[in-house]
Amino acid sequence: MRLSDHFANFPAAVLAGISPANPLRRLARVAGYAVLRLGGHVFQPIRNPEQLRGAVWLYVVSANNYEALKFVKDARPDAVLLAGQGKQIGRYGGVVNRLSLRRKILYYWQYPAALVGLYRQVGGRALRFFDLVFYAIGYYEVYRRALRHYRPQAVIFANDHNDDARALLLACRAEGVPTAYVQHASVSTNFPPLGFDLSLLEGQDALDKYRLCGPVRGRVELVGMPKADAFLSQRNTAPRVRRVAVACNLLDELPALADTLAYLLRELPDLVFTLRPHPGDRRDFTALRQALPPLHWSDPQQENVFEFLQQHDALVAADTSTHLEATLLNVASVYYRFSPTPTLADYYGYAAHGLSEWAPALPELAAALARLAQHKPLDLYRRAAYYNATLGTPNEGHSRALALRRLGEWLAATAPAA
Numbered sequence: 001m002r003l004s005d006h007f008a009n010f011p012a013a014v015l016a017g018i019s020p021a022n023p024l025r026r027l028a029r030v031a032g033y034a035v036l037r038l039g040g041h042v043f044q045p046i047r048n049p050e051q052l053r054g055a056v057w058l059y060v061v062s063a064n065n066y067e068a069l070k071f072v073k074d075a076r077p078d079a080v081l082l083a084g085q086g087k088q089i090g091r092y093g094g095v096v097n098r099l100s101l102r103r104k105i106l107y108y109w110q111y112p113a114a115l116v117g118l119y120r121q122v123g124g125r126a127l128r129f130f131d132l133v134f135y136a137i138g139y140y141e142v143y144r145r146a147l148r149h150y151r152p153q154a155v156i157f158a159n160d161h162n163d164d165a166r167a168l169l170l171a172c173r174a175e176g177v178p179t180a181y182v183q184h185a186s187v188s189t190n191f192p193p194l195g196f197d198l199s200l201l202e203g204q205d206a207l208d209k210y211r212l213c214g215p216v217r218g219r220v221e222l223v224g225m226p227k228a229d230a231f232l233s234q235r236n237t238a239p240r241v242r243r244v245a246v247a248c249n250l251l252d253e254l255p256a257l258a259d260t261l262a263y264l265l266r267e268l269p270d271l272v273f274t275l276r277p278h279p280g281d282r283r284d285f286t287a288l289r290q291a292l293p294p295l296h297w298s299d300p301q302q303e304n305v306f307e308f309l310q311q312h313d314a315l316v317a318a319d320t321s322t323h324l325e326a327t328l329l330n331v332a333s334v335y336y337r338f339s340p341t342p343t344l345a346d347y348y349g350y351a352a353h354g355l356s357e358w359a360p361a362l363p364e365l366a367a368a369l370a371r372l373a374q375h376k377p378l379d380l381y382r383r384a385a386y387y388n389a390t391l392g393t394p395n396e397g398h399s400r401a402l403a404l405r406r407l408g409e410w411l412a413a414t415a416p417a418a
Helices: 012-018 023-042 063-075 102-122 130-136 139-150 163-175 204-213 226-234 254-267 286-291 305-310 322-328 362-374 380-386 399-414
Strands: 056-059 079-084 097-099 154-157 179-182 198-201 219-222 243-247 272-276 314-317 332-335
Touching: 023 102, 023 130, 056 063, 063 079, 063 179, 063 226, 063 399, 097 139, 102 130, 102 139, 130 163, 139 163, 154 163, 154 399, 163 179, 179 399, 198 204, 198 399, 204 219, 226 305, 226 322, 226 399, 243 305, 243 322, 254 272, 254 286, 254 362, 272 305, 305 322, 314 322, 314 362, 322 332, 322 380, 332 362
Parallel strands: 056 079, 056 154, 079 097, 154 179, 179 198, 198 219, 243 272, 243 314, 314 332
Antiparallel strands: none
């Protein structure tokens, strides 16, 4: 994905945060990674509180991944949550087990050949993102070694495209370890082909998109959204919008976001607006806080997205799966691009499939919210049926139990004979 046209067309400011445009700055980052991360791992001992040998591994790469797989850990005493050494998991960083990456440094002799090979495949893009290639080196070899050492019963993922998750998936195939995938957020047609032995997807939307990504490997089950179960019985029944949630991520540039919020606060003074950055957003919002005192704030490190949405009647956001989560709670969803980028317009297809209302410009956005402030329908959640297979069925609100049943059956079938 990092070497695709889609990634290369991200806004310049977003790309600079991932991989600096200046090659000297990229080189400095590589040097810092080599000294602080690779060198630091060598001298950092790993002491896991749980036994990894023979367990069911729940591999996470973010706080969202943790929340998506925690229900499996709660239900199965043989399951352990784990991440790579040094991986940032937000507020859950201290409670996940770690896979040692001390030996990762031993495989960097492959880097020149890898860079040359990628250059032959994708041209100058390999050099533009030589830092991202550098970070990915060694995961596969280290994870193969870990799999041989611990022999987990299976590995369950909630991410299918990060470099370390892809490396572990390929290592599992090489070592014959069964793999499963629990979808944790909406997917796009830019993702890699679905490549797990068992994939638990939320709904038909995800399956249709994965079929466009390439051949679908293994068994697929549509189980709804397990992380939403506890909240589906608490849908928003307010007949009018009074509190508006605004969600942003790294694709949303701060100046454009500030202009949007200033406009809405001025045009709709009777509504309360709350901004929630993405949990992985490390940008400095101090200037925005000072410029817009009436704006409320949500700390994504302290409350999850459903807790946040429960306090609001409408959502304004660009390309984020928060639109789906809002609609499931009967929170009115309005799609608005703070920073217009034609290649990313309606990235998840929410507007195209009628899940969200699309406001193409600020006047239309204000008009949509003003209309919702007069009347908000009580059946908005029905729009999510294409995305959540259990909606309107006896399994609605019971996706966890359904997912656990499917995982249990699969694990029993893949267990080695006694």
